[in-house]
Amino acid sequence: MAWRTRGGAAVLCLALVAATVAGSAVAVAAHPGDERAAGRFDLPQRGFAPADTVLRPGTPESVGLDPAPIRAAGEAIAAWTGPSPTTPLFPGAVSLLVHHGTVVHRQAVGKALRYADGAGTELPAEQQVPVRADTVFDLASVSKLFTSLAVMCLVEDGRLKVDRRVAGYLPEFGVNGKEQITVRQLLTHTSGLEPFIPLWRDWPDEPSRVKAVMDRAPVNPPGSSYVYSDLNLITLGVLVERLSGRSLDAFVADRITRPLGLVDTGYNPPASKLDRVAATEFQSAPPRGVVRGQVHDENAWSLGGVAGHAGVFSTAADLAVLGQAILNGGSYAGRRVLRPDTVHTMLTNFNGDFPGNDHGLGFELDQRWYMGGLSGPRTAGHTGFTGTSLVIDPASRSIAILLTNRVHPSRNRGTINMARERLASGLASAMAVHPRHGPDAWFAPPVDATTATLTTPPLTSRGAMRVRFDAFVDTEDTDPLALESSADGQTWRRIPLRAWGTGAPVGQTELLAGSGHRSWWTVDAIVPGGDGITLRWVSTTDSRYTGRGILLDGIVVTDGDRMLLNGEKEPHLMRPLGWRLQTR
Structure with a gap:
Protein backbone atom coordinates (compact mmCIF):
# COMPACT_ATOMS: atom_id res chain seq x y z
CA MET A 1 0.00 0.00 0.00
CA SER A 143 11.49 15.96 -0.75
CA LYS A 144 12.19 18.91 -3.05
CA LEU A 145 12.65 16.45 -5.90
CA PHE A 146 9.09 15.17 -5.48
CA THR A 147 7.76 18.72 -5.61
CA SER A 148 9.85 19.42 -8.70
CA LEU A 149 8.57 16.28 -10.40
CA ALA A 150 5.03 17.35 -9.56
CA VAL A 151 5.69 20.75 -11.16
CA MET A 152 6.92 19.06 -14.33
CA CYS A 153 3.82 16.87 -14.42
CA LEU A 154 1.82 20.09 -14.60
CA VAL A 155 4.11 21.32 -17.36
CA GLU A 156 3.35 18.19 -19.36
CA ASP A 157 -0.35 18.69 -18.68
CA GLY A 158 -0.11 22.12 -20.31
CA ARG A 159 -1.17 23.88 -17.12
CA LEU A 160 2.21 25.43 -16.37
CA LYS A 161 5.20 26.92 -18.21
CA VAL A 162 8.51 27.19 -16.40
CA ASP A 163 9.43 30.50 -18.01
CA ARG A 164 6.18 32.16 -16.98
CA ARG A 165 6.03 34.50 -14.01
CA VAL A 166 4.92 32.82 -10.79
CA ALA A 167 2.56 35.73 -10.17
CA GLY A 168 0.64 34.72 -13.28
CA TYR A 169 -0.42 31.59 -11.39
CA LEU A 170 -0.26 32.87 -7.81
CA PRO A 171 -1.21 36.57 -7.90
CA GLU A 172 -0.59 36.95 -4.16
CA PHE A 173 3.08 36.03 -4.76
CA GLY A 174 3.64 38.98 -7.09
CA VAL A 175 4.30 41.60 -4.43
CA ASN A 176 7.31 43.28 -2.78
CA GLY A 177 9.67 42.87 -5.73
CA LYS A 178 8.67 39.34 -6.75
CA GLU A 179 6.55 40.31 -9.73
CA GLN A 180 9.06 39.07 -12.34
CA ILE A 181 10.24 35.86 -10.62
CA THR A 182 9.71 32.85 -12.87
CA VAL A 183 8.92 29.23 -12.09
CA ARG A 184 12.36 28.32 -13.46
CA GLN A 185 14.04 30.65 -10.96
CA LEU A 186 12.25 28.91 -8.11
CA LEU A 187 13.35 25.50 -9.41
CA THR A 188 16.97 26.61 -9.82
CA HIS A 189 17.22 28.70 -6.61
CA THR A 190 17.92 31.91 -8.49
CA SER A 191 14.80 33.77 -7.36
CA GLY A 192 16.60 35.97 -4.84
CA LEU A 193 14.57 34.67 -1.89
CA GLU A 194 16.37 34.03 1.38
CA PRO A 195 17.06 30.49 2.56
CA PHE A 196 14.68 30.25 5.53
CA ILE A 197 12.28 32.05 7.83
CA PRO A 198 10.92 30.52 11.09
CA LEU A 199 7.31 30.05 10.03
CA TRP A 200 6.58 27.70 12.91
CA ARG A 201 7.69 30.27 15.48
CA ASP A 202 6.59 33.65 14.16
CA TRP A 203 3.20 32.95 12.59
CA PRO A 204 0.25 31.34 14.39
CA ASP A 205 -1.36 29.01 11.83
CA GLU A 206 -1.02 27.45 8.38
CA PRO A 207 -2.79 30.23 6.41
CA SER A 208 -0.65 32.94 7.99
CA ARG A 209 2.52 30.92 7.39
CA VAL A 210 1.75 30.45 3.71
CA LYS A 211 0.89 34.16 3.44
CA ALA A 212 4.23 35.01 5.04
CA VAL A 213 6.01 33.20 2.22
CA MET A 214 3.84 34.86 -0.42
CA ASP A 215 4.53 38.30 1.10
CA ARG A 216 8.27 37.88 1.57
CA ALA A 217 10.49 40.28 -0.38
CA PRO A 218 13.59 38.89 -2.12
CA VAL A 219 16.94 39.70 -0.55
CA ASN A 220 18.72 39.74 -3.94
CA PRO A 221 17.51 40.90 -7.36
CA PRO A 222 15.81 37.89 -9.04
CA GLY A 223 18.19 36.10 -11.38
CA SER A 224 21.30 37.79 -9.98
CA SER A 225 22.61 35.02 -7.72
CA TYR A 226 22.23 31.46 -6.55
CA VAL A 227 20.84 31.15 -3.01
CA TYR A 228 19.46 27.78 -1.91
CA SER A 229 16.06 28.55 -0.40
CA ASP A 230 13.28 26.51 1.19
CA LEU A 231 10.94 29.37 0.31
CA ASN A 232 11.33 28.56 -3.38
CA LEU A 233 9.97 25.05 -2.92
CA ILE A 234 7.29 26.02 -0.41
CA THR A 235 6.01 28.38 -3.10
CA LEU A 236 6.12 25.64 -5.71
CA GLY A 237 4.17 23.33 -3.40
CA VAL A 238 1.45 25.97 -3.13
CA LEU A 239 1.57 26.38 -6.91
CA VAL A 240 1.02 22.64 -7.47
CA GLU A 241 -1.98 22.71 -5.16
CA ARG A 242 -3.46 25.80 -6.79
CA LEU A 243 -3.16 24.54 -10.37
CA SER A 244 -4.10 20.91 -9.70
CA GLY A 245 -6.92 21.61 -7.28
CA LEU A 347 18.86 17.29 -15.82
CA THR A 348 20.06 20.28 -17.86
CA ASN A 349 22.16 22.90 -16.09
CA PHE A 350 20.45 26.30 -16.09
CA ASN A 351 22.93 27.92 -13.70
CA GLY A 352 25.88 28.43 -16.02
CA ASP A 353 26.20 31.97 -14.68
CA PHE A 354 26.85 30.61 -11.19
CA PRO A 355 29.80 28.17 -11.46
CA GLY A 356 29.82 25.48 -8.82
CA ASN A 357 26.07 25.75 -8.30
CA ASP A 358 24.97 23.70 -11.30
CA HIS A 359 21.26 23.06 -11.12
CA GLY A 360 18.60 21.55 -13.30
CA LEU A 361 14.88 21.90 -12.69
CA GLY A 362 14.82 20.70 -9.09
CA PHE A 363 17.89 18.46 -9.34
CA GLU A 364 21.33 19.52 -8.18
CA MET A 431 33.99 0.47 -12.33
CA ALA A 432 36.86 -0.29 -14.66
CA VAL A 433 38.93 2.06 -16.76
CA HIS A 434 40.58 -0.17 -19.34
CA PRO A 435 44.17 0.58 -20.31
CA ARG A 436 44.51 2.26 -23.68
CA HIS A 437 47.61 0.30 -24.63
CA GLY A 438 48.59 -3.19 -23.58
CA PRO A 439 47.48 -5.02 -20.46
CA ASP A 440 48.02 -2.33 -17.81
CA ALA A 441 48.36 1.37 -17.05
CA TRP A 442 49.85 3.48 -14.27
CA PHE A 443 47.24 4.52 -11.71
CA ALA A 444 47.34 7.24 -9.04
CA PRO A 445 44.54 6.33 -6.58
CA PRO A 446 42.26 9.15 -5.40
CA VAL A 447 43.65 9.72 -1.92
CA ASP A 448 43.21 13.08 -0.17
CA ALA A 449 46.19 15.30 0.65
CA THR A 450 48.70 13.19 -1.28
CA THR A 451 51.40 13.76 -3.90
CA ALA A 452 52.25 10.85 -6.18
CA THR A 453 55.18 10.90 -8.61
CA LEU A 454 56.08 8.66 -11.56
CA THR A 455 59.70 9.32 -12.57
CA THR A 456 61.78 8.28 -15.60
CA PRO A 457 65.46 7.40 -15.51
CA PRO A 458 67.83 10.19 -16.66
CA LEU A 459 67.50 10.66 -20.42
CA THR A 460 69.98 12.26 -22.81
CA SER A 461 68.98 13.92 -26.06
CA ARG A 462 70.77 15.96 -28.73
CA GLY A 463 67.75 18.17 -29.32
CA ALA A 464 64.37 18.79 -27.78
CA MET A 465 62.58 15.72 -26.45
CA ARG A 466 59.02 14.96 -27.46
CA VAL A 467 56.90 13.35 -24.79
CA ARG A 468 53.66 11.62 -25.70
CA PHE A 469 51.30 9.80 -23.38
CA ASP A 470 47.64 9.06 -22.80
CA ALA A 471 45.92 10.26 -19.65
CA PHE A 472 42.59 9.47 -18.05
CA VAL A 473 41.98 12.33 -15.64
CA ASP A 474 38.94 12.37 -13.38
CA THR A 475 39.66 14.88 -10.64
CA GLU A 476 38.45 18.16 -9.25
CA ASP A 477 40.26 21.23 -10.54
CA THR A 478 42.39 21.47 -7.40
CA ASP A 479 43.78 17.93 -7.87
CA PRO A 480 45.76 18.26 -11.13
CA LEU A 481 48.27 16.21 -13.06
CA ALA A 482 51.52 17.91 -14.16
CA LEU A 483 54.61 16.91 -16.12
CA GLU A 484 57.93 18.21 -14.80
CA SER A 485 61.58 18.00 -15.87
CA SER A 486 64.88 18.33 -14.03
CA ALA A 487 68.54 18.40 -15.03
CA ASP A 488 69.82 17.68 -11.51
CA GLY A 489 67.00 15.73 -9.82
CA GLN A 490 66.51 18.56 -7.36
CA THR A 491 65.09 21.53 -9.22
CA TRP A 492 61.99 20.87 -11.28
CA ARG A 493 60.26 22.93 -13.95
CA ARG A 494 56.72 22.43 -15.15
CA ILE A 495 56.31 21.50 -18.83
CA PRO A 496 53.51 22.96 -21.03
CA LEU A 497 51.11 20.33 -22.32
CA ARG A 498 48.59 19.99 -25.12
CA ALA A 499 45.77 17.50 -24.80
CA TRP A 500 43.17 16.15 -27.24
CA GLY A 501 39.99 14.28 -26.48
CA THR A 502 36.52 14.74 -25.06
CA GLY A 503 36.65 17.25 -22.21
CA ALA A 504 40.37 18.02 -22.65
CA PRO A 505 41.57 21.54 -21.85
CA VAL A 506 41.75 23.80 -24.89
CA GLY A 507 45.18 25.04 -25.93
CA GLN A 508 48.40 24.89 -23.98
CA THR A 509 48.28 24.20 -20.27
CA GLU A 510 50.60 23.14 -17.46
CA LEU A 511 47.96 21.23 -15.53
CA LEU A 512 45.47 18.54 -16.49
CA ALA A 513 42.28 18.28 -14.46
CA GLY A 514 38.61 17.65 -15.06
CA SER A 515 35.74 15.32 -14.39
CA GLY A 516 32.64 13.95 -16.04
CA HIS A 517 34.10 13.49 -19.54
CA ARG A 518 35.26 9.93 -18.70
CA SER A 519 37.54 9.82 -21.72
CA TRP A 520 41.17 9.11 -22.41
CA TRP A 521 43.17 12.11 -23.64
CA THR A 522 46.20 12.09 -25.92
CA VAL A 523 48.84 14.45 -24.54
CA ASP A 524 51.92 15.92 -26.19
CA ALA A 525 54.81 17.97 -24.76
CA ILE A 526 58.16 19.34 -25.88
CA VAL A 527 60.98 19.27 -23.29
CA PRO A 528 64.34 21.03 -23.72
CA GLY A 529 67.03 18.39 -24.24
CA GLY A 530 70.40 17.83 -22.65
CA ASP A 531 72.35 15.28 -20.65
CA GLY A 532 70.63 13.43 -17.80
CA ILE A 533 67.17 15.01 -18.10
CA THR A 534 64.67 13.38 -15.77
CA LEU A 535 60.92 13.57 -16.27
CA ARG A 536 58.22 12.98 -13.73
CA TRP A 537 54.43 13.00 -13.67
CA VAL A 538 53.04 14.56 -10.50
CA SER A 539 49.52 14.00 -9.19
CA THR A 540 48.60 16.24 -6.25
CA THR A 541 45.38 16.14 -4.23
CA ASP A 542 44.08 18.60 -1.64
CA SER A 543 42.53 17.79 1.71
CA ARG A 544 38.97 17.05 0.54
CA TYR A 545 37.15 15.42 -2.35
CA THR A 546 38.54 13.37 -5.17
CA GLY A 547 37.30 11.75 -8.36
CA ARG A 548 37.89 8.37 -9.95
CA GLY A 549 41.62 9.14 -10.13
CA ILE A 550 44.31 9.45 -12.82
CA LEU A 551 45.74 6.85 -15.20
CA LEU A 552 48.72 7.13 -17.55
CA ASP A 553 49.42 4.86 -20.47
CA GLY A 554 51.46 4.68 -23.67
CA ILE A 555 54.35 6.83 -22.41
CA VAL A 556 56.84 7.47 -25.20
CA VAL A 557 59.83 9.86 -25.17
CA THR A 558 61.71 10.50 -28.42
CA ASP A 559 64.56 12.63 -29.76
CA GLY A 560 63.66 13.07 -33.39
CA ASP A 561 63.34 9.53 -34.73
CA ARG A 562 65.37 8.08 -31.82
CA MET A 563 63.47 6.31 -29.05
CA LEU A 564 64.58 7.38 -25.58
CA LEU A 565 61.93 5.63 -23.52
CA ASN A 566 59.07 3.28 -24.37
CA GLY A 567 56.93 2.99 -21.27
CA GLU A 568 54.92 0.09 -22.65
CA LYS A 569 57.99 -2.05 -23.21
CA GLU A 570 60.07 -0.72 -20.31
CA PRO A 571 57.75 -0.11 -17.33
CA HIS A 572 60.46 -1.45 -15.04
CA LEU A 573 62.52 1.69 -15.76
CA MET A 574 59.91 3.92 -14.17
CA ARG A 575 60.16 4.83 -10.49
CA PRO A 576 56.67 5.05 -8.97
CA LEU A 577 55.87 6.72 -5.68
CA GLY A 578 52.14 6.50 -5.03
CA TRP A 579 51.50 5.12 -8.53
CA ARG A 580 50.90 1.47 -9.37
CA LEU A 581 50.38 -0.63 -12.46
CA GLN A 582 46.87 -1.98 -12.74
CA THR A 583 44.84 -3.78 -15.36
CA ARG A 584 41.49 -1.97 -14.87
Missing part, protein backbone atom coordinates in the same frame (compact mmCIF):
# COMPACT_ATOMS: atom_id res chain seq x y z
CA ALA A 2 1.15 3.55 -0.71
CA TRP A 3 0.08 6.15 1.81
CA ARG A 4 -0.48 9.81 2.22
CA THR A 5 -1.81 11.83 5.12
CA ARG A 6 -2.29 15.45 5.98
CA GLY A 7 -2.95 16.95 9.38
CA GLY A 8 -2.95 13.49 10.93
CA ALA A 9 -5.79 12.08 8.81
CA ALA A 10 -4.40 8.98 7.15
CA VAL A 11 -5.61 7.96 3.74
CA LEU A 12 -4.51 4.58 2.40
CA CYS A 13 -4.55 4.07 -1.35
CA LEU A 14 -3.96 1.04 -3.51
CA ALA A 15 -0.53 0.97 -5.17
CA LEU A 16 0.69 -0.69 -8.28
CA VAL A 17 2.82 -3.69 -7.39
CA ALA A 18 6.03 -3.16 -9.33
CA ALA A 19 9.38 -4.94 -9.31
CA THR A 20 11.33 -3.29 -6.50
CA VAL A 21 14.55 -4.04 -4.69
CA ALA A 22 12.69 -6.14 -2.16
CA GLY A 23 10.75 -8.01 -4.82
CA SER A 24 11.54 -10.94 -7.03
CA ALA A 25 14.26 -10.75 -9.64
CA VAL A 26 13.15 -9.45 -13.03
CA ALA A 27 15.57 -9.77 -15.91
CA VAL A 28 16.61 -6.68 -17.84
CA ALA A 29 16.01 -7.16 -21.55
CA ALA A 30 19.15 -7.22 -23.66
CA HIS A 31 19.94 -4.01 -25.53
CA PRO A 32 22.86 -3.31 -27.86
CA GLY A 33 25.83 -1.84 -26.00
CA ASP A 34 24.48 -2.39 -22.47
CA GLU A 35 26.51 -5.50 -21.84
CA ARG A 36 29.71 -3.87 -23.06
CA ALA A 37 29.23 -0.73 -20.95
CA ALA A 38 28.31 -2.46 -17.68
CA GLY A 39 31.15 -2.26 -15.21
CA ARG A 40 32.99 0.38 -17.25
CA PHE A 41 33.68 3.94 -16.10
CA ASP A 42 35.34 4.82 -19.40
CA LEU A 43 32.31 4.01 -21.58
CA PRO A 44 29.88 6.76 -20.60
CA GLN A 45 26.30 6.36 -21.79
CA ARG A 46 24.84 9.27 -23.73
CA GLY A 47 21.12 8.70 -23.46
CA PHE A 48 18.65 7.11 -21.10
CA ALA A 49 18.63 3.47 -20.08
CA PRO A 50 16.15 1.24 -21.90
CA ALA A 51 12.66 2.11 -20.68
CA ASP A 52 12.00 -1.50 -19.65
CA THR A 53 14.98 -1.64 -17.26
CA VAL A 54 13.75 -2.73 -13.84
CA LEU A 55 15.74 -3.42 -10.69
CA ARG A 56 17.02 -6.88 -9.98
CA PRO A 57 19.21 -8.24 -7.19
CA GLY A 58 22.76 -9.19 -8.05
CA THR A 59 26.40 -8.93 -7.12
CA PRO A 60 29.08 -6.45 -8.18
CA GLU A 61 30.75 -9.21 -10.18
CA SER A 62 27.54 -9.92 -12.11
CA VAL A 63 27.82 -6.52 -13.83
CA GLY A 64 31.60 -6.39 -14.13
CA LEU A 65 32.36 -4.40 -10.98
CA ASP A 66 35.25 -4.85 -8.58
CA PRO A 67 33.59 -5.69 -5.24
CA ALA A 68 36.48 -4.41 -3.09
CA PRO A 69 35.76 -0.63 -3.25
CA ILE A 70 32.06 -1.24 -2.62
CA ARG A 71 32.83 -3.50 0.32
CA ALA A 72 35.26 -0.92 1.74
CA ALA A 73 32.64 1.83 1.47
CA GLY A 74 30.09 -0.34 3.27
CA GLU A 75 32.58 -1.12 6.02
CA ALA A 76 33.34 2.59 6.47
CA ILE A 77 29.64 3.45 6.78
CA ALA A 78 29.15 0.66 9.30
CA ALA A 79 32.12 1.96 11.31
CA TRP A 80 30.62 5.45 11.39
CA THR A 81 27.65 4.09 13.37
CA GLY A 82 29.95 2.74 16.06
CA PRO A 83 31.82 4.22 19.03
CA SER A 84 33.82 7.40 18.66
CA PRO A 85 35.38 9.86 21.11
CA THR A 86 31.98 11.57 21.41
CA THR A 87 29.13 10.02 19.42
CA PRO A 88 28.79 8.10 16.17
CA LEU A 89 28.66 10.09 12.94
CA PHE A 90 25.10 8.79 12.65
CA PRO A 91 23.21 6.21 14.73
CA GLY A 92 21.98 4.19 11.77
CA ALA A 93 22.10 3.97 8.00
CA VAL A 94 20.82 2.14 4.96
CA SER A 95 23.02 2.30 1.87
CA LEU A 96 22.12 1.01 -1.56
CA LEU A 97 23.96 0.99 -4.90
CA VAL A 98 22.58 0.23 -8.35
CA HIS A 99 24.52 -0.27 -11.59
CA HIS A 100 22.84 -0.99 -14.94
CA GLY A 101 19.64 -2.04 -13.22
CA THR A 102 21.34 -4.41 -10.78
CA VAL A 103 21.32 -3.78 -7.02
CA VAL A 104 24.97 -4.49 -6.23
CA HIS A 105 24.98 -3.36 -2.60
CA ARG A 106 22.39 -3.00 0.12
CA GLN A 107 23.31 -2.65 3.79
CA ALA A 108 21.43 -1.77 6.96
CA VAL A 109 23.53 -0.89 10.03
CA GLY A 110 23.10 0.78 13.40
CA LYS A 111 19.99 1.97 15.18
CA ALA A 112 16.79 3.59 13.97
CA LEU A 113 16.07 4.59 17.60
CA ARG A 114 18.89 4.85 20.11
CA TYR A 115 18.56 7.92 22.35
CA ALA A 116 16.05 9.10 24.92
CA ASP A 117 16.87 12.81 24.98
CA GLY A 118 18.90 15.57 23.37
CA ALA A 119 21.85 14.97 25.66
CA GLY A 120 22.47 11.59 24.06
CA THR A 121 21.25 9.40 26.93
CA GLU A 122 20.96 5.93 25.47
CA LEU A 123 17.74 4.01 25.83
CA PRO A 124 17.93 0.59 27.48
CA ALA A 125 19.14 -1.96 24.93
CA GLU A 126 15.74 -3.64 24.73
CA GLN A 127 14.10 -0.32 23.78
CA GLN A 128 16.53 0.53 21.02
CA VAL A 129 15.41 -0.28 17.49
CA PRO A 130 17.84 -1.60 14.87
CA VAL A 131 17.86 -0.27 11.33
CA ARG A 132 16.37 -2.65 8.78
CA ALA A 133 16.63 -2.65 5.00
CA ASP A 134 13.05 -1.36 4.89
CA THR A 135 13.47 1.32 7.57
CA VAL A 136 11.55 4.46 6.61
CA PHE A 137 13.59 7.69 6.79
CA ASP A 138 12.61 11.34 6.83
CA LEU A 139 14.10 12.52 3.52
CA ALA A 140 14.16 16.23 4.49
CA SER A 141 15.16 18.26 1.43
CA VAL A 142 15.25 15.26 -0.89
CA ARG A 246 -5.49 18.91 -5.02
CA SER A 247 -3.31 18.85 -1.95
CA LEU A 248 0.39 18.36 -2.65
CA ASP A 249 0.49 14.96 -0.95
CA ALA A 250 -2.50 13.72 -2.98
CA PHE A 251 -1.02 14.98 -6.25
CA VAL A 252 2.40 13.41 -5.56
CA ALA A 253 0.69 10.11 -4.72
CA ASP A 254 -1.51 10.14 -7.81
CA ARG A 255 1.15 11.17 -10.31
CA ILE A 256 4.43 9.82 -8.90
CA THR A 257 4.45 7.37 -6.00
CA ARG A 258 1.44 5.23 -6.93
CA PRO A 259 2.34 4.80 -10.62
CA LEU A 260 5.92 3.88 -9.68
CA GLY A 261 4.78 1.46 -6.99
CA LEU A 262 6.57 3.32 -4.19
CA VAL A 263 4.87 1.49 -1.36
CA ASP A 264 6.69 3.22 1.51
CA THR A 265 6.91 6.76 0.18
CA GLY A 266 4.67 9.63 1.26
CA TYR A 267 3.99 12.34 3.80
CA ASN A 268 2.96 11.80 7.43
CA PRO A 269 3.56 8.05 7.75
CA PRO A 270 0.65 6.18 9.32
CA ALA A 271 0.88 4.69 12.81
CA SER A 272 1.05 1.22 11.29
CA LYS A 273 4.53 2.04 9.96
CA LEU A 274 5.89 3.72 13.10
CA ASP A 275 7.94 0.70 14.15
CA ARG A 276 9.89 1.04 10.88
CA VAL A 277 10.43 4.81 11.01
CA ALA A 278 13.85 6.12 12.04
CA ALA A 279 13.86 8.65 14.86
CA THR A 280 15.31 12.09 14.30
CA GLU A 281 16.02 14.95 16.69
CA PHE A 282 15.00 15.58 20.28
CA GLN A 283 13.39 19.01 20.01
CA SER A 284 12.71 21.28 22.93
CA ALA A 285 11.76 24.35 20.85
CA PRO A 286 9.15 23.55 19.74
CA PRO A 287 8.66 21.04 22.58
CA ARG A 288 8.26 17.87 20.52
CA GLY A 289 10.60 15.48 22.33
CA VAL A 290 12.18 12.73 20.24
CA VAL A 291 10.66 13.20 16.80
CA ARG A 292 9.65 9.92 15.21
CA GLY A 293 6.99 9.48 12.58
CA GLN A 294 6.54 13.22 12.11
CA VAL A 295 8.57 15.41 9.80
CA HIS A 296 11.70 16.76 11.45
CA ASP A 297 11.67 20.14 9.68
CA GLU A 298 9.82 22.55 11.94
CA ASN A 299 8.36 24.62 9.12
CA ALA A 300 7.03 21.55 7.29
CA TRP A 301 5.64 20.28 10.60
CA SER A 302 3.88 23.61 11.15
CA LEU A 303 2.31 23.25 7.70
CA GLY A 304 0.70 19.94 8.60
CA GLY A 305 3.62 17.74 7.55
CA VAL A 306 3.09 18.47 3.84
CA ALA A 307 5.22 21.17 2.22
CA GLY A 308 7.14 21.70 -0.97
CA HIS A 309 10.54 21.74 0.70
CA ALA A 310 10.27 18.81 3.17
CA GLY A 311 7.93 16.17 4.49
CA VAL A 312 8.45 13.06 2.35
CA PHE A 313 9.41 9.80 4.07
CA SER A 314 10.78 6.86 2.09
CA THR A 315 12.98 3.78 2.01
CA ALA A 316 16.13 3.05 0.06
CA ALA A 317 14.23 0.52 -2.05
CA ASP A 318 11.62 3.05 -3.10
CA LEU A 319 14.22 5.71 -3.87
CA ALA A 320 16.08 3.19 -6.03
CA VAL A 321 12.94 2.76 -8.13
CA LEU A 322 12.59 6.53 -8.43
CA GLY A 323 16.25 6.79 -9.45
CA GLN A 324 15.85 4.06 -12.06
CA ALA A 325 12.76 5.79 -13.44
CA ILE A 326 14.89 8.91 -13.99
CA LEU A 327 17.63 6.83 -15.65
CA ASN A 328 14.94 5.25 -17.85
CA GLY A 329 13.74 8.64 -19.02
CA GLY A 330 10.68 8.90 -16.80
CA SER A 331 9.20 5.40 -16.66
CA TYR A 332 9.47 2.20 -14.66
CA ALA A 333 7.90 -1.23 -15.07
CA GLY A 334 5.67 -0.04 -17.87
CA ARG A 335 4.35 3.05 -16.06
CA ARG A 336 5.46 6.47 -17.28
CA VAL A 337 5.37 9.52 -14.99
CA LEU A 338 7.27 11.95 -17.26
CA ARG A 339 8.34 12.07 -20.89
CA PRO A 340 12.05 11.58 -21.73
CA ASP A 341 12.35 15.15 -23.04
CA THR A 342 10.99 16.46 -19.73
CA VAL A 343 13.51 14.41 -17.73
CA HIS A 344 16.28 15.61 -20.05
CA THR A 345 15.30 19.21 -19.32
CA MET A 346 15.25 18.53 -15.58
CA LEU A 365 24.01 18.66 -10.74
CA ASP A 366 27.72 17.80 -10.52
CA GLN A 367 28.20 18.31 -6.77
CA ARG A 368 31.40 16.47 -5.89
CA TRP A 369 31.00 17.08 -2.15
CA TYR A 370 28.42 14.30 -2.00
CA MET A 371 28.49 12.74 -5.49
CA GLY A 372 32.19 11.91 -5.18
CA GLY A 373 33.64 9.94 -8.06
CA LEU A 374 30.24 9.75 -9.77
CA SER A 375 30.31 13.53 -10.34
CA GLY A 376 29.78 14.81 -13.85
CA PRO A 377 27.79 17.44 -15.73
CA ARG A 378 24.74 15.15 -15.91
CA THR A 379 25.04 13.59 -12.46
CA ALA A 380 21.90 14.58 -10.58
CA GLY A 381 20.71 14.34 -7.01
CA HIS A 382 19.89 15.99 -3.74
CA THR A 383 20.70 15.80 -0.06
CA GLY A 384 18.58 16.17 3.05
CA PHE A 385 19.38 17.81 6.40
CA THR A 386 18.40 14.68 8.32
CA GLY A 387 21.31 12.83 6.71
CA THR A 388 20.00 11.60 3.38
CA SER A 389 21.28 11.68 -0.19
CA LEU A 390 20.32 10.42 -3.62
CA VAL A 391 22.81 10.39 -6.53
CA ILE A 392 21.73 9.46 -10.07
CA ASP A 393 24.48 9.12 -12.69
CA PRO A 394 23.15 8.71 -16.24
CA ALA A 395 26.67 8.38 -17.66
CA SER A 396 27.27 5.10 -15.82
CA ARG A 397 23.58 4.29 -15.28
CA SER A 398 24.20 4.13 -11.56
CA ILE A 399 22.43 5.14 -8.36
CA ALA A 400 23.89 5.75 -4.89
CA ILE A 401 21.54 6.13 -1.93
CA LEU A 402 22.50 6.86 1.66
CA LEU A 403 19.79 7.27 4.28
CA THR A 404 20.81 8.08 7.85
CA ASN A 405 19.27 9.65 10.94
CA ARG A 406 22.29 11.82 11.66
CA VAL A 407 20.17 14.40 13.58
CA HIS A 408 19.24 11.76 16.19
CA PRO A 409 19.39 12.97 18.91
CA SER A 410 20.81 16.37 17.90
CA ARG A 411 21.49 18.36 14.74
CA ASN A 412 24.81 19.37 16.30
CA ARG A 413 26.33 16.00 15.43
CA GLY A 414 27.97 17.52 12.33
CA THR A 415 28.29 16.86 8.62
CA ILE A 416 28.12 13.41 7.05
CA ASN A 417 29.43 14.54 3.67
CA MET A 418 32.42 12.23 3.94
CA ALA A 419 30.04 9.25 4.14
CA ARG A 420 27.96 10.44 1.20
CA GLU A 421 31.08 10.93 -0.88
CA ARG A 422 32.63 7.63 0.23
CA LEU A 423 29.61 5.62 -0.89
CA ALA A 424 29.37 7.26 -4.32
CA SER A 425 33.12 7.06 -4.85
CA GLY A 426 33.10 3.40 -3.84
CA LEU A 427 30.78 2.67 -6.74
CA ALA A 428 32.81 4.82 -9.13
CA SER A 429 36.04 3.06 -8.14
CA ALA A 430 34.40 -0.32 -8.63
